[in-house]
Amino acid sequence: MKKIALTGIKPTGTLHIGNYVGAIKPALELSKDYDARYFIADYHALNTVRDPRELAANIRHVAAGWLAAGLDPERVIFYRQSAVPETFELSTMLMAFTAKGLMNRAHAYKAAAQENRNRGNDPDAGINMGLFTYPVLMAADILLFDSDVVPVGSDQAQHIEMAQDIARSVNFTYTAKTLKVPNALVRSEAAVVPGLDGRKMSKSYGNTIPLFAPEKELRALVMRIVTNSQPVSEPKEPETSQIYQLYRLFAAPEERDDLARRYLAGGMGWGDAKEELFHVMRRELSPLRERFEAVISDPNHVDDLLARGAAKARVIAKETLRRLRHAVGITAGGGGT
Ligand code: TRP
Numbered sequence: 001m002k003k004i005a006l007t008g009i010k011p012t013g014t015l016h017i018g019n020y021v022g023a024i025k026p027a028l029e030l031s032k033d034y035d036a037r038y039f040i041a042d043y044h045a046l047n048t049v050r051d052p053r054e055l056a057a058n059i060r061h062v063a064a065g066w067l068a069a070g071l072d073p074e075r076v077i078f079y080r081q082s083a084v085p086e087t088f089e090l091s092t093m094l095m096a097f098t099a100k101g102l103m104n105r106a107h108a109y110k111a112a113a114q115e116n117r118n119r120g121n122d123p124d125a126g127i128n129m130g131l132f133t134y135p136v137l138m139a140a141d142i143l144l145f146d147s148d149v150v151p152v153g154s155d156q157a158q159h160i161e162m163a164q165d166i167a168r169s170v171n172f173t174y175t176a177k178t179l180k181v182p183n184a185l186v187r188s189e190a191a192v193v194p195g196l197d198g199r200k201m202s203k204s205y206g207n208t209i210p211l212f213a214p215e216k217e218l219r220a221l222v223m224r225i226v227t228n229s230q231p232v233s234e235p236k237e238p239e240t241s242q243i244y245q246l247y248r249l250f251a252a253p254e255e256r257d258d259l260a261r262r263y264l265a266g267g268m269g270w271g272d273a274k275e276e277l278f279h280v281m282r283r284e285l286s287p288l289r290e291r292f293e294a295v296i297s298d299p300n301h302v303d304d305l306l307a308r309g310a311a312k313a314r315v316i317a318k319e320t321l322r323r324l325r326h327a328v329g330i331t332a333g334g335g336g337t
Contacts, residue, residue, distance in 0.1 A: 005034035018201030083310035086317035
């Protein structure tokens with residue numbers, strides 16, 4: 001039997017090429033060898049996205065984006081977290097096994113509290129329980145599906161460790177087989193995509209290239225990538241150039257070697273390098289954008305695919321929950337499932 005890979009996608013914004021290269025492509029690659037369960041973590045997004053239209057639009061955008069990028073809903077169980085209510089029951093169960101101290105140590109919560117202190121505010125200002133208990137809901141997402149591996153960025157590694165801790169706490173109380181203890185599959189830092197300013201491409205830095213930017217906008221953004229003031233004639237280091245770092249992600253191996261040679265030979269200016277980058281990006285992203293536009297223009301179809309995914313997911317989720325309820329003794333009366 002194939003192992004199970006599961007990951008959640010938080011719909012807090014629209015997709016950019018950092019998401020595509022860093023998360024979507026590797027997850028789709030992984031889905032060839034694993035039984036994949038990929039879902040839109042919409043309740044995780046609710047902690048921060050409070051405009052209902054924005055949240056609803058993000059959910060559809062992200063779903064359509066993954067489909068456009070090649071997610072095959074026949075092979076991958078693709079669903080919205082909110083459509084699998086078993087998640088929230090499991091989350092409630094897991095609360096009983098989660099030390100408050102464990103949550104106190106979560107990086108995201110600690111950073112938010114520290115930020116408050118730095119500003120002279122109450123440490124809890126603006127921190128809701130959704131943020132504080134975020135790792136419990138995430139553990140429920142993972143443990144509900146007996147996940148073996150969880151592909152994530154390094155910022156999520158601690159959350160997976162917490163899911164392991166919570167699972168072990170349950171297993172210690174009942175039997176070692178009550179929950180499967182998952183493992184993180186942390187993406188290599190090589191998959192970190194530089195943004196327009198050279199820092200990691202991230203929505204919070206405002207340095208992103210939208211994945212489905214129209215060609216004109218794509219070109220304009222590529223032309224805006226920050227460079228140093230080296231003159232055209234000077235040889236250039238591929239490894240330290242973010243244009244080259246981006247180029248590698250979209251170019252064939254021969255193209256990569258060729259551009260590296262041209263960099264090192266001198267005589268190539270940043271403007272030329274940007275044209276080369278635009279060329280390879282457009283080649284890969286234009287068909288993707290066309291598919292995206294086709295998919296997003298039929299939102300009912302997207303909703304329908306997600307609903308079918310949720311139905312498949314719930315068959316598994318109900319079974320896990322039955323096992324758990326039985327393990328903890330919440331079975332009697334009312335014909336508990
Ligand atoms: N917290 C993850 C992020 O911000 C999203 C997420 C929610 C997730 N539930 C998950 C990832 C379960 C992996 C497994 O990116």
